[in-house]
Amino acid sequence: MMTRLAALPMMLWIVLLLTGCNQDGGATNDKVKDDTPEHAALVFARSIYNDKNLDKALSLSTPRLQRILKNYHINSNVQRHVFNLPYEQVKIVADGGNKIGRAQFAENASVVLFFSGTYNDDRIEELRAVKLLRQDGQWKVDRVTANFR
DSSP states (O other), X not given: OHHHHHHHHHHHHHHHHHHHHOTTTTSOOTTXXXXXXXXXXXXXXXXXXXXXXXXXXXXXXXXXXXXXXXXXXXHXXXXXXXXXXXXXXXXXXXXXXXXXXXXXXXXXXXXEEEEEEEETTEXXXXXXXXXXXXXXXXXXXXXXXXXXX
16 A cells, blocks of 8 residues: 555656646547557546537446446536546546557456646646446446556
């Protein structure tokens, strides 16, 4: 437990470096290919924080998560209750870890997303693990957690 807490400041520093280097405001991540779990996780999270409705997020979710999202009705409720991260403005970056070949053959995946933004004039930087399942050849988000196991 203590080693995880000790690693958190380093991970947050990496987030600052990554978001500072991104010139497009976090709209895309050039190193993430379209058919990867990282891409699905990014599009899912960005739709929660940037879209006006949950339609895109619902299309990228497993039936289990779709039921949960529908219960919260609006994006701000999903931010608050599913991600436990309300933001007014946010940049989201996927962990680019060295996972070559994993997406091609795996049936499940876990992606770490780095969140950096503001809420009530406070700067908030957090990490979330997004668990994905491959369903009908597409990556679907099954759950979002702060636990990285």
